[in-house]
Amino acid sequence: MNNIVLEQTDRTRIHRLPERGNYDRATIDAILDEALICHVGFVVEGRPVVIPTIHARVGDHLYFHGSPAAGMLRTLRGGLDACVTVTLLDGLVLARSAFHSSMNYRSVVVFGKAEEVSDRDEKLRVLEALVEHVCRGRSADARGPSEMELKQTLVLRVPIDEASAKIRIGPPKDDAEDYGLPIWAGILPLALIPSEAISDNTLAVPEYVSKYRR
Numbered sequence: 535m536n537n538i539v540l541e542q543t544d545r546t547r548i549h550r551l552p553e554r555g556n557y558d559r560a561t562i563d564a565i566l567d568e569a570l571i572c573h574v575g576f577v578v579e580g581r582p583v584v585i586p587t588i589h590a591r592v593g594d595h596l597y598f599h600g601s602p603a604a605g606m607l608r609t610l611r612g613g614l615d616a617c618v619t620v621t622l623l624d625g626l627v628l629a630r631s632a633f634h635s636s637m638n639y640r641s642v643v644v645f646g647k648a649e650e651v652s653d654r655d656e657k658l659r660v661l662e663a664l665v666e667h668v669c670r671g672r673s674a675d676a677r678g679p680s681e682m683e684l685k686q687t688l689v690l691r692v693p694i695d696e697a698s699a700k701i702r703i704g705p706p707k708d709d710a711e712d713y714g715l716p717i718w719a720g721i722l723p724l725a726l727i728p729s730e731a732i733s734d735n736t737l738a739v740p741e742y743v744s745k746y747r748r
Contacts, residue, residue, distance in 0.1 A: 545645050546698035556699040565642045565674065566591045568748050569620035570726075574598065576616050578609055588661065589618070590667035590684055596644055596652070602688040607656050610648040610690055618644040618692060623627040627723040629706035636702060640720065644697040651689040660689050671742030673691045 538559040540546070548555030557560070564571075572589040573607050575582065585606045589598045596618060600607050610616055625638040658678070663674040677689065706719050728746045729741045 540695070541627065542698070543696055546643065546696055547552070548698060548700055551643055554700050554702055556701055558569065559694070562622055562642050562694065562697050562699050563591060565622060565640045566596065566620055567667070569622055572596070572618050572620045574597065574610070574616055574618050576601060576610060576614050588664060588704060589620070590663040592660060592663050593693070594694050596694055597689060597691045599662065599664060599687055599689045601660065601686065604688070605687045607690060611650045611688065613647050616646060616692055618650050622701070624712070624722050626721055627706050629713040630708045630717045630719045634706055634708050636706070638702050638704070640699065640701045642697060642699045644694055646696055648690040648692050651691055654684070657684065657689050662708040668730060669742060669746065671740070675740065
């Protein structure tokens with residue numbers, strides 16, 4: 535992607551601490567690709583609903599899937615507006631004051647209407663991408679969906695046309711008079727680190743599992 539910067543809209547423009555806002559598609563895509571879980575928000579009969587689910591980005595669309603009986607997918611396929619969010623937590627920012635304590639993070643918000651993926655080939659590609667999003671290399675080993683499983687799976691896509699990222703990096707930013715206080719301050723980095731795999735059979739653990747990284 536060649537330095538695409540998304541147009542700011544009333545929904546995506548960062549008003550609180552705008553210097554943390556980022557509308558560059560490469561940055562937005564990188565955050566979406568690293569995050570394992572997204573949260574999908576929408577309104578049903580005047581009530582807000584937010585559902586966590588697995589997602590995958592393929593090109594200019596964000597995809598998620600599930601059973602056609604699932605309330606979220608059944609509702610969104612009707613053309614409702616959706617708000618999809620992801621957050622990566624990179625560290626705790628421990629300032630000298632509670633007021634200025636924070637977190638380092640990378641987040642993305644995507645707005646749009648979901649539409650159903652009905653083309654069989656696209657659906658298969660997306661389902662493979664979802665597997666690869668969770669564990670790169672797994673789709674070459676795992677059995678693909680049967681025709682019955684394919685019929686029992688609903689796939690939706692949301693265009694990444696209206697989106698923004700918000701990012702905080704760096705150390706605490708205390709008030710000048712607090713820097714002399716005898717209080718430790720700094721960053722406690724956090725990361726998603728896999729533990730040793732637990733096998734379900736006697737086969738050797740594949741390298742894409744033993745060396746798993748986000």
